[in-house]
Amino acid sequence: MSRSIDLAVIPGDGIGQEVVAQGLKVLNAVLPQDVKLETKEYDLGAQRWHRTGDTLPDAELEALRNHDAILLGAIGDPSVPSGVLERGLLLKLRFAFDHFINLRPSKLFPNTATPLAGRPDIDFVVVREGTEGPYTGNGGSLRTGTPAEVATEVSLNTAYGVERVVRDAFERAAARPRKKLTLVHKNNVLVYAGHLWKNTFDRVAAEYPQVSTDYLHVDAATIFFVTQPERFDVIVTDNLFGDILTDLAAAVTGGIGLAASGNINPTGAFPSMFEPVHGSAPDIAGQGKADPTATILSVALLLRHLGYDTEATRIEDAVSADLAERDGAATRTTDEIGDALAVRVAS
Numbered sequence: 001m002s003r004s005i006d007l008a009v010i011p012g013d014g015i016g017q018e019v020v021a022q023g024l025k026v027l028n029a030v031l032p033q034d035v036k037l038e039t040k041e042y043d044l045g046a047q048r049w050h051r052t053g054d055t056l057p058d059a060e061l062e063a064l065r066n067h068d069a070i071l072l073g074a075i076g077d078p079s080v081p082s083g084v085l086e087r088g089l090l091l092k093l094r095f096a097f098d099h100f101i102n103l104r105p106s107k108l109f110p111n112t113a114t115p116l117a118g119r120p121d122i123d124f125v126v127v128r129e130g131t132e133g134p135y136t137g138n139g140g141s142l143r144t145g146t147p148a149e150v151a152t153e154v155s156l157n158t159a160y161g162v163e164r165v166v167r168d169a170f171e172r173a174a175a176r177p178r179k180k181l182t183l184v185h186k187n188n189v190l191v192y193a194g195h196l197w198k199n200t201f202d203r204v205a206a207e208y209p210q211v212s213t214d215y216l217h218v219d220a221a222t223i224f225f226v227t228q229p230e231r232f233d234v235i236v237t238d239n240l241f242g243d244i245l246t247d248l249a250a251a252v253t254g255g256i257g258l259a260a261s262g263n264i265n266p267t268g269a270f271p272s273m274f275e276p277v278h279g280s281a282p283d284i285a286g287q288g289k290a291d292p293t294a295t296i297l298s299v300a301l302l303l304r305h306l307g308y309d310t311e312a313t314r315i316e317d318a319v320s321a322d323l324a325e326r327d328g329a330a331t332r333t334t335d336e337i338g339d340a341l342a343v344r345v346a347s
């Protein structure tokens with residue numbers, strides 16, 4: 001295992017700046033002395049765009065490519081037209097670095113609020129396809145802005161793209177205690193893409209007899225996320241369904257302040273990128289109110305991806321312990337939560 005981490009850091013906009021500082025604080029605290037951590041910060045996001053018109057210049061994309069991993073805060077600001085930074089920066093990174101796994105764990109930690117009755121046992125991982133589906137920009141519009149406007153947004157699904165995410169999900173399921181994998185799609189209506197997914201899933205399943213499998217249409221999956229979330233272990237699904245399902249998953253497991261994610265290239269050909277699921281929260285930015293836990297849990301995913309399992313588990317245990325002692329009425333600042341977690345992981 002390499003004993004150095006060369007990390008690119010993109011704090012981005014709004015609370016991104018505040019939560020990334022805490023993520024780095026905890027990362028520094030958890031790493032053993034002999035691991036050398038180098039960080040390089042990239043000035044990308046709304047302010048940069050206003051100043052220079054750049055979203056992600058090629059030279060910076062090239063430079064980013066040489067790091068071991070990327071830690072990102074959040075991108076987006078009401079002063080920038082919708083889509084400019086999402087497509088020009090976030091999606092550009094995910095596509096350029098072939099982040100075909102979008103990994104989003106969902107766990108209901110002790111003492112956290114859930115809107116679900118009876119505190120179900122929730123501990124599942126969504127493996128969302130990250131480079132295909134309706135997110136490839138394969139579409140256009142005709143007669144735009146007129147009453148006769150026509151718009152298309154084509155969902156792209158390749159045998160190669162589906163198989164690699166399905167295989168990754170089987171590997172992840174096989175490595176977990178319950179060894180259960182659920183495919184979520186809508187193959188009764190989206191028959192072409194749906195059958196490619198289902199046939200690929202069934203074919204790969206034959207190589208993993210130890211993993212039990214299940215299929216759900218996405219609409220039924222939303223019901224079970226609320227009524228029976230304990231039935232899930234690992235879920236594999238397409239880009240759009242995964243985007244929507246994981247917001248629902250965050251909502252039933254204590255909210256957006258806790259939801260972590262990884263945009264992963266498992267082959268190691270490009271650096272993987274780890275970020276909280278939430279955005280830049282302009283409504284609370286600069287006030288020290290943001291919960292940095294989602295970012296700190298994203299740091300744990302980053303460490304596990306780089307092979308630092310012990311350190312990743314230490315962060316997750318620290319978060320669990322911190323949440324167990326949180327008093328719903330007392331409010332701590334972003335910095336105070338970061339300090340508390342840094343102390344816990346160091347001891």
Ligand code: NAI
Nearest residue numbers: 074075076077256257277278279280281282283284290291
């Ligand atoms: P948001 O996630 O930024 O905020 C939604 C609500 O959750 C707000 O009330 C906010 O205060 C709260 N919230 C979010 N993170 C929190 C945290 N760590 N602690 C406590 N409360 C938190 O989503 P919104 O408002 O839809 O988007 C704001 C901007 O962020 C937009 O420009 C959007 O495009 C961008 N965005 C960027 C993402 C990214 O960088 N990956 C993901 C989602 C949105």
Ligand code: MG
Nearest residue numbers: 243244247277
């Ligand atoms: Mg989303």
